[in-house]
Amino acid sequence: MKILYFAWLRQRVGAGEETVDPPADVRDVAGLIDWLRTRGPNYREALRDTSAIRVAVNQEFANLNAAVAAGDEIALFPPMTGG
Amino acid sequence: MKILYFAWLRQRVGAGEETVDPPADVRDVAGLIDWLRTRGPNYREALRDTSAIRVAVNQEFANLNAAVAAGDEIALFPPMTGG
Amino acid sequence: MTVRVQREDFDVGAEIAALTAGRNDVGGIATFLGLVRDTAGGERISAMTLEHYPGMTEKMLGQIEAEARQRWPLDATLIIHRYGRLQPGDRIVLVATASAHRKAALDSCAFLIDWLKTKAPFWKLEETDAGAQWVAARDSDDAAAARWQAGGGAKPKAAE
Amino acid sequence: MTVRVQREDFDVGAEIAALTAGRNDVGGIATFLGLVRDTAGGERISAMTLEHYPGMTEKMLGQIEAEARQRWPLDATLIIHRYGRLQPGDRIVLVATASAHRKAALDSCAFLIDWLKTKAPFWKLEETDAGAQWVAARDSDDAAAARWQAGGGAKPKAAE
Numbered sequence: 001m002k003i004l005y006f007a008w009l010r011q012r013v014g015a016g017e018e019t020v021d022p023p024a025d026v027r028d029v030a031g032l033i034d035w036l037r038t039r040g041p042n043y044r045e046a047l048r049d050t051s052a053i054r055v056a057v058n059q060e061f062a063n064l065n066a067a068v069a070a071g072d073e074i075a076l077f078p079p080m081t082g083g
Numbered sequence: 084m085k086i087l088y089f090a091w092l093r094q095r096v097g098a099g100e101e102t103v104d105p106p107a108d109v110r111d112v113a114g115l116i117d118w119l120r121t122r123g124p125n126y127r128e129a130l131r132d133t134s135a136i137r138v139a140v141n142q143e144f145a146n147l148n149a150a151v152a153a154g155d156e157i158a159l160f161p162p163m164t165g166g
Numbered sequence: 167m168t169v170r171v172q173r174e175d176f177d178v179g180a181e182i183a184a185l186t187a188g189r190n191d192v193g194g195i196a197t198f199l200g201l202v203r204d205t206a207g208g209e210r211i212s213a214m215t216l217e218h219y220p221g222m223t224e225k226m227l228g229q230i231e232a233e234a235r236q237r238w239p240l241d242a243t244l245i246i247h248r249y250g251r252l253q254p255g256d257r258i259v260l261v262a263t264a265s266a267h268r269k270a271a272l273d274s275c276a277f278l279i280d281w282l283k284t285k286a287p288f289w290k291l292e293e294t295d296a297g298a299q300w301v302a303a304r305d306s307d308d309a310a311a312a313r314w315q316a317g318g319g320a321k322p323k324a325a326e
Numbered sequence: 327m328t329v330r331v332q333r334e335d336f337d338v339g340a341e342i343a344a345l346t347a348g349r350n351d352v353g354g355i356a357t358f359l360g361l362v363r364d365t366a367g368g369e370r371i372s373a374m375t376l377e378h379y380p381g382m383t384e385k386m387l388g389q390i391e392a393e394a395r396q397r398w399p400l401d402a403t404l405i406i407h408r409y410g411r412l413q414p415g416d417r418i419v420l421v422a423t424a425s426a427h428r429k430a431a432l433d434s435c436a437f438l439i440d441w442l443k444t445k446a447p448f449w450k451l452e453e454t455d456a457g458a459q460w461v462a463a464r465d466s467d468d469a470a471a472a473r474w475q476a477g478g479g480a481k482p483k484a485a486e
Contacts, residue, residue: 082447083446142219182338186415189415190362196357198357
């Protein structure tokens with residue numbers, strides 16, 4: 001499973017992209033975020049406020065109960081500010 | 084008094100501009116148009132349908148009861164189609 | 167702050183760039199560029215001649231522009247309107263509005279082109295296979311201008 | 327029908343001209359050009375870096391453009407969005423829509439820039455005297471996008 005981080009999430013995590021292999025009981029975005037938080041203080045800090053995080057699963061916007069599986073591309077980022 | 088005609092009004096009257104000296108009882112636009120109609124068949128034809136005519140007095144939009152006086156610039160034209 | 171009524175063509179990119187030359191406080195520029203179409207109501211148009219009322223045209227465009235600047239916080243505005251004989255594809259009119267705020271730029275640009283249609287003394291003569299004919303004003307243009315009416319400002323009245 | 331995400335600057339006049347090259351059925355082109363401002367909330371901005379999500383950006387812009395073409399009768403559309411480090415006054419984004427009908431061009435242009443703000447994965451990092459800071463999303467941008475919502479289409483949801 002590929003995880004992408006953008007903007008201040010990328011800065012706080014300390015990486016823009018990583019490949020992870022979460023345990024089998026991680027089945028949705030909420031579960032994935034909970035599991036990522038256990039990986040270190042940088043993750044805990046970056047992922048502290050779930051309401052500040054937007055999610056895309058395989059390059060489509062998704063919400064916390066969207067399913068995730070091996071091979072997916074999950075992106076975590078703050079609200080967008082383009083244009 | 085200077086009279087200007089535009090678009091098909093100009094074509095039907097046969098002139099784009101003329102200086103006229105209407106009688107003293109011509110005091111508003113409606114009176115002016117009535118008087119112009121007496122000046123020949125081209126005027127009668129051009130000015131037949133008052134509802135199709137827009138008016139400007141001294142380069143400001145005006146309606147039929149707007150006052151006109153010697154020295155004024157009166158323009159008669161169809162609804163505008165710029166842009 | 168600029169109104170130009172001219173026979174000559176204009177350079178859209180250069181005009182837009184000039185609007186914000188030397189300043190960095192403009193967040194967005196909205197523009198509308200009007201072109202001559204080669205058909206109208208199913209008829210082929212081979213050329214179009216724009217007649218206008220010199221003097222009053224500049225005055226009305228200036229009034230419309232002043233009205234826009236009163237309604238929205240604009241950093242710069244531009245209206246260029248051509249007259250004379252034009253071919254299909256030719257540029258007719260350019261309206262551009264610059265503002266720190268995108269909505270002000272977009273709304274005022276739409277306002278200017280809508281109002282220009284019903285308040286600026288231009289008339290179009292189209293050359294078709296059936297001969298030359300004056301373009302009739304459209305009710306939809308009056309309706310488009312009227313939706314800005316609530317905010318005030320006088321609209322040209324029919325002479326009836 | 328064109329979406330470009332690029333580091334390089336673009337030529338506004340050339341892009342607008344290319345939109346209608348070889349055709350004479352387009353009545354109007356509406357455009358919105360976004361620029362880097364030198365201030366934000368009273369603070370001086372010395373530079374701005376745009377980060378984006380390669381792949382998803384093009385996909386979302388394509389979806390937004392397709393949505394516009396479904397809602398309005400458009401002859402051509404263009405979205406160019408830059409990324410990388412930009413200076414005040416630099417061009418960021420160009421949206422252009424061409425239609426036989428002026429209202430379709432104007433409305434779809436406003437729609438595209440409003441939706442782009444909330445649906446395209448870009449993030450702005452501003453360099454100020456106080457250091458670099460990520461621009462916060464604005465409620466007014468959500469509101470601007472929401473006014474197009476009635477006609478359908480999904481909006482990105484908060485992950486709460």
